Amino acid sequence: MQGRVVKIINDFYYVQGNEKNATIECKLKGNLIKDNNFPLVGDVVLVELTGEGQGMISDLSSRENRLVKPAVANVDQVIVVTSVKNPKPNLQLVDRLLVWAYFEGLQGMVCINKRELDYQKAQELAEIYKTSEINTTLISVKENDLDHLPKFFENKTSVLAGQSGVGKSSILNTLNPDLNLEVNPVSRKAGTGKHTTRHCQLLKAGGGFLVDTPGFNKKKLPEIVPEQLELAFPEIKKHSSDCKFNDCSHRKEPDCQVKKLVGTDIPTTRYEHFVKFFEELVDMERSF
Numbered sequence: 434m435q436g437r438v439v440k441i442i443n444d445f446y447y448v449q450g451n452e453k454n455a456t457i458e459c460k461l462k463g464n465l466i467k468d469n470n471f472p473l474v475g476d477v478v479l480v481e482l483t484g485e486g487q488g489m490i491s492d493l494s495s496r497e498n499r500l501v502k503p504a505v506a507n508v509d510q511v512i513v514v515t516s517v518k519n520p521k522p523n524l525q526l527v528d529r530l531l532v533w534a535y536f537e538g539l540q541g542m543v544c545i546n547k548r549e550l551d552y553q554k555a556q557e558l559a560e561i562y563k564t565s566e567i568n569t570t571l572i573s574v575k576e577n578d579l580d581h582l583p584k585f586f587e588n589k590t591s592v593l594a595g596q597s598g599v600g601k602s603s604i605l606n607t608l609n610p611d612l613n614l615e616v617n618p619v620s621r622k623a624g625t626g627k628h629t630t631r632h633c634q635l636l637k638a639g640g641g642f643l644v645d646t647p648g649f650n651k652k653k654l655p656e657i658v659p660e661q662l663e664l665a666f667p668e669i670k671k672h673s674s675d676c677k678f679n680d681c682s683h684r685k686e687p688d689c690q691v692k693k694l695v696g697t698d699i700p701t702t703r704y705e706h707f708v709k710f711f712e713e714l715v716d717m718e719r720s721f
């Protein structure tokens with residue numbers, strides 16, 4: 434049978450076949466070990482059944498893509514989760530994660546949780562990303578207001594990313610109560626939450642596969658040249674051909690159409706993060 438690796442613990446690989454099948458506990462066949470061909474979570478594999486709920490993995494299909502952190506193969510989408518408050522939204526991290534998704538070749542979207550804590554603020558946050566032409570949705574796990582979420586990840590493999598404490602594990606538990614993932618109160622001292630999600634696995638929820646990640650509060654930029662950065666900012670890219678200089682970096686150049694639109698068509702925080710990331714990339718380039 435064919436299936437998908439959903440979890441790896443030591444040298445046991447847990448493979449899920451079609452929806453009705455239970456997970457098969459597998460070991461690897463010698464040929465894969467000899468060729469150093471070790472499956473990752475997310476890989477599509479061929480399993481020879483050896484007993485009730487047990488088997489041997491004999492082959493793996495070629496990967497569409499693979500992420501290093503989290504280590505998952507065949508991902509379609511990154512859902513960047515943020516909260517309206519508690520913890521305070523870190524929009525720079527949201528934008529960083531969107532840049533990361535873009536350059537991994539993945540679709541990126543923003544999910545704003547805890548909307549019940551401040552409806553107006555939630556709406557303002559959503560406007561930022563809608564203006565930027567990024568798929569955005571508002572939810573509240575607490576008020577069970579997330580029925581509209583599954584349509585975004587049906588039949589896809591999505592990584593849930595974002596600060597700890599924003600409600601990633603809570604989203605998964607609500608969509609699939611069998612998961613019973615650990616949910617931790619946002620730590621009061623730092624308002625940042627704890628890191629509780631440890632090993633990476635594919636979780637079935639809302640008609641798709643999701644990967645919960647431990648909150649990463651930092652993310653390095655991809656290794657790109659600064660001039661590529663605007664590709665990940667659709668609202669900036671859209672106007673860059675109207676700048677006077679065709680190599681305009683939208684920072685100090687005269688007659689920059691992008692700068693003119695900051696605060697209207699281009700949200701201020703998005704522009705600020707663009708400039709910040711651009712300068713980080715320039716520094717990275719210098720250090721090569």
Ligand SMILES: Nc1nc2c(ncn2[C@@H]2O[C@H](COP(=O)(O)OP(=O)(O)O)[C@@H](O)[C@H]2O)c(=O)[nH]1
Binds near residue numbers: 599617619
């Ligand atoms: N007020 C409110 N709290 C929520 C909501 N969703 C999750 N939480 C709480 O936020 C805290 C962190 O949730 P958790 O799922 O562990 O976040 P994660 O670190 O992103 O996985 C927990 O105390 C949850 O009960 C929500 O919609 N509203």
Ligand SMILES: [Mg+2]
Binds near residue numbers: 630
């Ligand atoms: Mg969690």
Ligand SMILES: [Zn+2]
Binds near residue numbers: 676689692
């Ligand atoms: Zn410009």
